[in-house]
Amino acid sequence: AQHILLQSRPEGMPTADNFALTQVTLPELQQGQFLVKNLWMSVDPYMRGRMIDRESYIAPFALGEVLEGGAIGEVIASKHADFPVGSKVSSMNGWRTHYVTDGSDHTILPTTPLCESHFLGVLGMPGMTAWTGLNRIAELKAGETLFVSAASGAVGSVACQLGLLMGAKVIASVGSDEKAASLKAMGVEQVINYKTTTDLSAALRTAAPQGIDVYFENVGGDHLVAALDNMNEFGRIAVCGMIADYNDTTPSPGPSNIGNIIVKKLKIQGFIVMDHWEHYPEFTQQMSQWLANGQVKAEQTIYEGIEQAPAAFIGLFEGKNRGKMVVKLA
């Protein structure tokens, strides 16, 4: 089997030499174990946080050890009654082609007409994040204006589409004209390319002269400043991520216009999707229907081969993906 280890902790933007691809000999299957061949693995921005040795809501990756992350695999040999050969399983055992397990923290995937990789994206953690942020954190209502940053990514593209389904007017920000065109084709009214915009706050005012009621925050930095400038009274900000800061070597200063929180009487709430997992069945039931009748479109960017996994991960910070970034392993 091939495994990718954390070779060194990144400083600033991760580079290829932070990762090492190694050949591993797997142990013989014991009673109660099974062998999985991974088909797909996920790369996600939160993994950057786990590469730093610090206390957080999830333990850091250990140096010299195989990395972890969402994966979808197929059972190819089994001495475990609950996981027969041919089962498709989801696990946190990404960054490896094959592994032996006793099945703890493994779930057998339900059958769906969709490619299983969507359980890493629209039907998995990122889709659930968008749903949670809008429904349970920001409590978006019909007729409101929603602003989404990193809007063409795994979480953002679902947040935009759910916003539209919930009857909101959606304004988005992305890093390329091609991404903007794809969101407009989905019905997003105004899309800002922040890379070609000199004054994000002014661009947001032009895109949403009526102001923003809900900001789905994925980016931080100048995006948060622009949102604070343009929030309406009693607006809500669901703080999902701040990807613009993840590779900072020194902490970036807070927003200069933070006083807007008082004047505009804003509610700002961060959240971690795993705390809301009890609602996952409700989410999947709704999302499966939206996907089946075409109300939500699931985009993915696919890199092929385990050796491409570091590039796919680094690509998240360079805007290389549209929709969910996944790596096809087999």
Ligand code: NDP
């Ligand atoms: P994406 O699929 O959105 O990939 C990252 C995207 O972010 C890139 O494609 C890029 O798009 C954009 N980006 C990268 N760097 C910058 C930057 N410096 N400034 C602005 N945009 C940037 O990732 P996810 O959908 O998986 O995650 C989105 C956010 O949600 C992240 O902040 C992540 O940490 C957070 N998250 C939080 C969770 C929670 O429980 N709180 C759960 C899951 C995700 P572009 O071309 O537009 O720049």
